[in-house]
Amino acid sequence: MTNPTSTDTLYAPSAAFVANAHVTAEQYKAMYAESVSNPEGFWAEHGKRIDWIKPYTKVKNTSFAPGAVDIKWFEDGTLNVSANCIDRHLATRGDQTAIIWEPDDPKDEAQHITYSELHRRTCRMANILEGMGVRKGDRVVIYLPMIPEAAYAMLACARIGAVHSIVFAGFSPDALGARINGCDAKVVITADHAPRGGRKTPLKSNTDAALLHCKDSVKCLVVRRTGDQITWAEGRDYDYNELALEADDYCAPAEIAAEDPLFILYTSGSTGQPKGVVHTSGGYLVYASMTHQYTFDYHDGDIFWCTADVGWVTGHSYIVYGPLANGATTLMFEGVPTWPDAGRFWAVCEKHKVNQFYTAPTAIRALMAHGTDPVTKYDLSTIKVLGTVGEPINPEAWNWYNDVVGKGERPIVDTWWQTETGGHLLTPLPGAIPTKPGSATLPFFGVQPVILDPQTGAEITTTAAEGVLCLKDSWPGQMRTVYGDHERFEKTYFSDYKNYYFSGDGCRRDADGYYWITGRVDDVINVSGHRMGTAEVESALVAHVNVAEAAVVGYPHAIKGQGIYAYVTLMNGVEPSEELRKELVKWVRTEIGPIASPDLIQWAPGLPKTRSGKIMRRILRKIAENDYGALGDTSTLADPSVVDNLIENRMNRG
């Protein structure tokens, strides 16, 4: 991942934009200063942006202390997240569109779901879930296409206090089964098929396969999306479309404590299996809604489009919870940017008069390759703000986004955050902070970034600095724990650097105090903006009978940002072949899902190891990058000739 140090050009918002913005440069400075000097007072005030059943009296009770990490916000308050996202808007905007749904196939009709309709649908779904035995605190896995029912399902869980765990529809049956078991879910909600880019993923049959490895008591609620034939297990499977006809239109929102869990979302880390990130109700909603409003300068009546999938945190915070808590119109898109052609995003922007558009650098790079015509033929004049998230954006992509999509006039918000953070931590506020291509600029309110020396762990206090990015204090959207494993939470985020939250990212701060993310410093790779743990792909590979050992690293990839490079040592007596290579790629797709497919597999008779047997990934990374000059110290290798062999074969690849 390159660090775009070369582009320090400042892009300031126009005077007209600033005049209408929620926050100007002066206001940002004053509000930020208040947010860090008096977090209690600041958040006591801003916590009121949502409705509380019982108002909080305690605001912040957080500790990053070793062995005693504990994060609580608004802890004695109670609320209902679904009532905040729906009911409280009914009196003033019952007839306003809450969700615009744009289907995969542009020939099919879009849907406009009003807040009143959203209320009815969510209540019915909540009643169906209750009818299936789901109670407060129970876990519900959601494995759905990008259809409105995904939002109904999330909000229905929130309504009755059940905890949802969404599994991206691109994950395999094995990955789904592991997540159902991981949180001991009572119900899994799925659909017959998920149409995407003109193709269909068989979600129901994937779910059937996953459930073979789950408890018999797990029930399955099936939404009919395509109407295709599916197999049915009597007694286990429930037909959503039928039940929704009968279900009651009203379900009272339960009173939920601020620190009761709202959702679990599995994400990859540098070690072991993915961990269940837990977000709770009050602080998360305050933070998601506040960042949605300020980062995108969202105003009443705007049409907001985040292109992420609800299977990722971006979809949770910026398709569903943030926008709906703000009474926004949020667009949900089932398709992909390049089908039926590379103009789809822009066709949708024109069709629905989108005002804020939020996507990922990988999508921008993929579209850049198709030239400017697919963009310029559409009217994008309604767009006011452009956003990006998921990985560092390279200046070429930033400039294309700015010039071609934004006509050089729309502020670009490059938002840095994580599944763990719940919402944006570093981001320009479009009316307040001039941008630099490739920099996520400055912290959001209440966020205190610090750069530490990776070796000593000491905070670098000069303005210009480079090191690892940590956070000094909590913010309301912070994850609270790893599901069922608080120790792992402490170990992952609070043990390398004591008294700080460690993000896992490297970072540079320039002389103006702007932050530039340089990419992960751990064994997590970022493929098309999706996190993938190298350990996960490795354990999938070694689960194959012919594989003795595997080491996986990231390498620069023109569209994906990083690609997956696997070094594979075969079992004695197994001959490498093109067939086996293909089989291993397919194997990983089945074990985890298509997003984990290795882009390159290199046969490795041996892997570079230290004398104590630890694989030296640093060297493997360099070889994958075709960077042999900088292999560094290889003197601790048990067998240095292994490296020569790997280089030779990498080079032979051309």
Ligand code: WTA
């Ligand atoms: C990376 C996605 C640079 C980063 C919301 C982080 C970014 C990881 C940016 C989290 C950005 C996300 N600039 N890097 N604007 N946004 N990242 O959990 O490495 O899927 O740690 O959350 O993506 O990925 P996650």
